[in-house]
Amino acid sequence: MSTGKQIADAAIANSAIPAPDGTARVKQGAFKSLMYGALALAILGLVLLLGDVFNDGAGKISPELFTNQPSKIRPETSGFQSALIGTVYLMGIVAFLVVPLGVATAIYLEEYADRTKWWNRLVEVNIQNLAGVPSVVYGILGLAFIVRGPLSLGRTIVAGGITLALLVLPVVIIVAREAIRAVPPSIREGSLALGATKWQTIWKQVLPGSIAGIATGVILALSRAIGETAPLLILGAAISPRINPSLDNEVLTAMPLQIFNWTRDSEVDKFLPLAAAAILVLMVVLLMMNSLAIFLRNRYEQKW
Amino acid sequence: MTGTTTTSSSSPASGSGAVLLRTRTRRSTGEALIRVLLAAAATVSVLTTVLIVFSLIRETVSFFGEVPLADYLLGDKWTPLLGGEQQSFGVLPLVWSTLYITFIALAFAVPVGLLSAIYLSEYAPTKVRKTIKPILEVLAGVPTIVFGYFALTFFTPEFLKGFLNLDIASNNQLAAGLICGLLVMPIIASVAEDGMSAVPAALREGAFGLGANRMQVAIRVVFPAALSGVVAGIVLGASRAIGETLVILLAAGNGQLLPNGPVTDPGEPAGSMAAFIAGTAGGDIPTGSLEYETIFAVGFTLFLITLVLNMISIRLVNKYRQVYE
Numbered sequence: 001m002s003t004g005k006q007i008a009d010a011a012i013a014n015s016a017i018p019a020p021d022g023t024a025r026v027k028q029g030a031f032k033s034l035m036y037g038a039l040a041l042a043i044l045g046l047v048l049l050l051g052d053v054f055n056d057g058a059g060k061i062s063p064e065l066f067t068n069q070p071s072k073i074r075p076e077t078s079g080f081q082s083a084l085i086g087t088v089y090l091m092g093i094v095a096f097l098v099v100p101l102g103v104a105t106a107i108y109l110e111e112y113a114d115r116t117k118w119w120n121r122l123v124e125v126n127i128q129n130l131a132g133v134p135s136v137v138y139g140i141l142g143l144a145f146i147v148r149g150p151l152s153l154g155r156t157i158v159a160g161g162i163t164l165a166l167l168v169l170p171v172v173i174i175v176a177r178e179a180i181r182a183v184p185p186s187i188r189e190g191s192l193a194l195g196a197t198k199w200q201t202i203w204k205q206v207l208p209g210s211i212a213g214i215a216t217g218v219i220l221a222l223s224r225a226i227g228e229t230a231p232l233l234i235l236g237a238a239i240s241p242r243i244n245p246s247l248d249n250e251v252l253t254a255m256p257l258q259i260f261n262w263t264r265d266s267e268v269d270k271f272l273p274l275a276a277a278a279i280l281v282l283m284v285v286l287l288m289m290n291s292l293a294i295f296l297r298n299r300y301e302q303k304w
Numbered sequence: 305m306t307g308t309t310t311t312s313s314s315s316p317a318s319g320s321g322a323v324l325l326r327t328r329t330r331r332s333t334g335e336a337l338i339r340v341l342l343a344a345a346a347t348v349s350v351l352t353t354v355l356i357v358f359s360l361i362r363e364t365v366s367f368f369g370e371v372p373l374a375d376y377l378l379g380d381k382w383t384p385l386l387g388g389e390q391q392s393f394g395v396l397p398l399v400w401s402t403l404y405i406t407f408i409a410l411a412f413a414v415p416v417g418l419l420s421a422i423y424l425s426e427y428a429p430t431k432v433r434k435t436i437k438p439i440l441e442v443l444a445g446v447p448t449i450v451f452g453y454f455a456l457t458f459f460t461p462e463f464l465k466g467f468l469n470l471d472i473a474s475n476n477q478l479a480a481g482l483i484c485g486l487l488v489m490p491i492i493a494s495v496a497e498d499g500m501s502a503v504p505a506a507l508r509e510g511a512f513g514l515g516a517n518r519m520q521v522a523i524r525v526v527f528p529a530a531l532s533g534v535v536a537g538i539v540l541g542a543s544r545a546i547g548e549t550l551v552i553l554l555a556a557g558n559g560q561l562l563p564n565g566p567v568t569d570p571g572e573p574a575g576s577m578a579a580f581i582a583g584t585a586g587g588d589i590p591t592g593s594l595e596y597e598t599i600f601a602v603g604f605t606l607f608l609i610t611l612v613l614n615m616i617s618i619r620l621v622n623k624y625r626q627v628y629e
Contacts, residue, residue, distance in 0.1 A: 028519045035427065038419035039436065042493075045486045046443050052458040053450065104345030112339055113346075125618070127349050132540070132614035133607065134547025136578045137356060139585065140603045144359035148591050166352050173349065197331055199338045227447025230549035230578065234585040256449045263453050263554060272457055279450050290445065 053283070057276025065277060070240035070258060075270045080278050082251065083258035085244045086157060087226060090254055093161025094168065094225045099218055101165075102172030103207075106214075109173075110180040111202055131170035138167040139234030147235050155236045155252045157245040163231050168221035175220060179213020180206060212300035219293040223286050229256040255282050360607060363600030370594055376601065382562040384598045385584070390563075393598070395605065398559050400566035401477065401574035402606075405552060406545040408481025408570065409488055413541055416485075417492030418534065424493070425500035426522040444490035452554035455483040460555065472571030480556035481570070484548050488541035495540055495621075499533015500526050536620035543613040547606065549578040558583030577606040 068079025105127075113120035142163030146153055153159040183206050191201040207214075237252040239261050245251040255278055262275035368376070371393045379394020386392075420440070424433055460479040464470045472478060503526050511525045527534065552575065559575020560583065567574040575583070581599050589596045 024517060028517060031519045031523075032427070035419045035423040038416040039423060041416055042420060042443065042486075042489055043436075043439060045489075046439065046446075048458065049446070049450065049454045049486075052454055056457070101345050101348055104342045105349060108339075108342035108346045112342060123346050123350055126353050128618045129611065129614050130349060130353060132543055132610060132617070133356070134549070134578055134610055136547065136549050136581045137360075137603055137607050137610075140581065140600060141352070141356050141359055143585060144363070144600070145355055149359075169349060169352070197335055199335055223445060227449065229447070229449045230582045233582045236586055236588070256447055259449050259453065260550070260554075263449075263456060275453060279453060282447065283450070286445065286447075290442075 050283075053276050053279050055276075056273055057278075057280045060273040060277035061280065065274075065281075069242040070261075071242075072240055072265070075274055078271070078274055080255065080258050080274075080281075082241050082244050083253050083255045083278070084281075086160075086251070086253040086257075087255045089157045089245055089247075090161050090164060091222055091226060093158060094165045095218065095222060097162065097165035098169050098172045098221055102169055102217070102221070103176055103214060105169075105173045106176035106180055107202060107206075110177055111198070111206065127170050127173050131174065135167055135228055135230045136234060138163055139231035141166070142231060142235050154250045155238070156247075156250050157252055158247065160232050160235055160237070160252050160254070163235060164225045164228055167228065167231060168225045171221040171224060172214075172217050175217025176210070176214045179210035179217065182213065183209040212296050215296045215300075216293045219289050219296070223289045223293075226286065226289075227256055227282065229260050232257055233260065356607070360600055360604040363597045364604045366592075367594070367597035367601040370597070371601075380565040382559070385560050385595060392563070395602065397562035397564075397566045398575065398577055398580060398602070399605070401556070401559060401562070402546055402576040402578075404567075404570075404574070405477050405481045405484060405556060405576055406542055408478065409484035409545040410538070410542060412482055412485030413489040413492050413545075414538055417489045417537070417541070418496055420489075420493040421496035421500060421534075421537075422522050422527070425497050426518065426526060440490040440493055443486075444494070448487060448548060448550040451483050451487050452550040455479045455551055455555035459483055470571065473573050475555065475557040475573035476571045477556050477567065477574050478570035480552045480576075483551050483555060484545050487548065487551060488544045491544055492537040492541040495537030496530070496534045499530035499536070502533065503529045532620040532623050536617045539613050539617040539620070543610050543617065546576075546613070547578050547610055548576075549582045552576045553579040553583050560584060577602050581606070 064077070065079045066084065067081060068077055069081050070083065071078040105123075109120070109124060113123070115121065115124075142159060145151055146159045146162050147155055151159070151162075153162075187205050187209060188201050191205045192198070196204070232252065232254055235252060237254070237257045240258065241251045241253050243249065243251050245253055259275045259278045259282070262271040262278070265271060376393050376395050378396070379392060380396045381392035381394045382397045383390055383392045420436075424436060428436065456474075459482070460472070460474060460476065464472060464476075464479055470478075507525055507529060508521050511521045516525070556579065557573035557575045559577070559580040562574065581603055584595065585599050589599075
């Protein structure tokens with residue numbers, strides 16, 4: 001691109017082509033300021049967003065926030081312990097489900113599926129479509145099939161985890177496929193030529209070679225799941241429960257839900273600082289997850 | 305690379321023919337089993353779609369057993385949770401608000417997103433690009449509840465009412481639309497930028513060689529060449545805005561009560577299909593009640609709209625991929 005520009009500049013300087021006149025320069029300047037304005041708006045939006053949350057919540061961060069249970073009446077002693085435990089459970093359940101399912105699907109589609117068969121094309125298009133289905137629709141599925149209906153798990157943390165896992169599964173599959181595709185065919189051919197079976201080739205060559213990309217996909221999926229509110233809201237999550245969720249009780253709560261409750265119930269603004277503080281904690285966790293993803297990508301990415 | 309030696313040593317290099325034959329059989333059984341297991345995992349995603357469609361259709365059919373289809377599609381009073389005479393199921397005002405908020409979102413996000421994409425792809429020095437792209441990625445990764453909080457506690461009271469001195473309600477479509485726009489802007493920018501980066505350098509060099517300036521190259525050469533990527537980004541952004549829940553639920557309202565037809569004033573509260581679902585389903589609505597079925601009917605409507613948009617977006621993305629790879 002820059003070579004083209006240099007050539008063009010040189011051509012203008014050395015030939016009879018007229019130099020850009022005033023109007024062209026004004027137009028270019030105006031276009032440039034439009035672009036800078038657009039970027040400035042985007043960055044301003046982000047700065048205001050983060051600044052507002054920090055301004056509202058930073059003063060509220062304290063150890064009690066983590067150890068106390070949420071209260072509906074007393075904001076000064078209220079914490080978010082149950083919500084934090086809920087989020088930890090949800091992340092565990094989501095990871096437990098999406099890692100094997102997502103990676104297996106990605107391997108099937110990249111290494112086994114014959115793309116001339118309609119069935120395999122259907123699976124592919126279906127996954128692309130699922131990635132675009134609104135999260136409320138997954139909430140409806142969870143409500144009709146997991147909380148009530150066939151599975152009837154009730155409003156449990158497991159029901160929430162399964163719903164979120166289905167929601168982020170397409171993300172894992174899509175990113176894992178890219179990672180597997182990036183392993184060059186020569187690696188597979190070399191392994192097969194040495195007498196390894198197809199599965200041995202995948203297990204000992206393809207997967208180790210794509211592990212960084214797969215891990216990035218899993219973290220990306222978890223960081224999407226950690227902030228999801230709408231599906232859990234639809235499942236009928238508890239409002240500010242004072243009991244920690246566990247695998248054998250019906251307490252479904254999570255950080256974004258607690259934030260939502262505090263934001264919605266704040267007719268008198270009493271709970272808003274708590275909501276902002278919870279957002280800050282959530283954002284710090286998200287930032288750590290994203291940093292881990294970038295670190296993994298840079299540290300373990302294979303260059304072929 | 306250590307794996308290579310392990311693999312070769314584990315495969316039997318010698319032995320009598322009978323042994324080799326038996327090994328092969330055992331191996332191929334194992335290989336076939338693995339293949340079946342992997343294919344089974346792949347069916348989970350298909351099963352998810354089937355279950356979504358099945359659960360939506362089942363309740364929607366019973367909904368239309370009680371509410372005539374014409375009343376739902378053509379009626380202009382949406383008051384599904386009221387009792388008796390006042391109850392009305394005209395979905396039009398709800399669909400209108402959803403599209404209205406999406407329109408405001410795109411009116412902000414399309415120009416800002418596309419200008420950012422052109423800058424990043426055609427103008428930005430590598431250093432600037434490497435700073436701005438992560439910023440946009442951070443913006444795209446912020447949970448939507450945070451945008452909802454921002455809209456409700458800062459954008460409406462401090463900016464729209466305070467700074468701009470607009471006479472609007474605390475819950476209003478304008479704030480929901482604009483914050484939704486901030487949310488989908490990075491998506492549009494990122495997809496459009498991918499499309500523009502995929503345009504071969506030769507096209508640009510040719511235009512530069514003919515004496516075009518940078519703006520002309522960006523607008524008249526790169527932009528048209530990347531049009532399918534640009535449109536795919538816009539469609540994807542629209543689909544996200546239509547399905548967005550928390551921002552609209554917190555900033556514009558839950559859409560449970562729209563008795564006066566479509567809300568055309570951006571300063572008035574309304575809601576959206578997704579906000580209605582999330583705001584209504586949370587309670588103790590008994591399975592099989594008309595309220596319960598209403599959620600599914602609205603969900604099915606939303607699912608169909610986003611499905612069409614996603615199909616268009618996927619088609620366009622696949623198309624430009626084929627051209628330039």
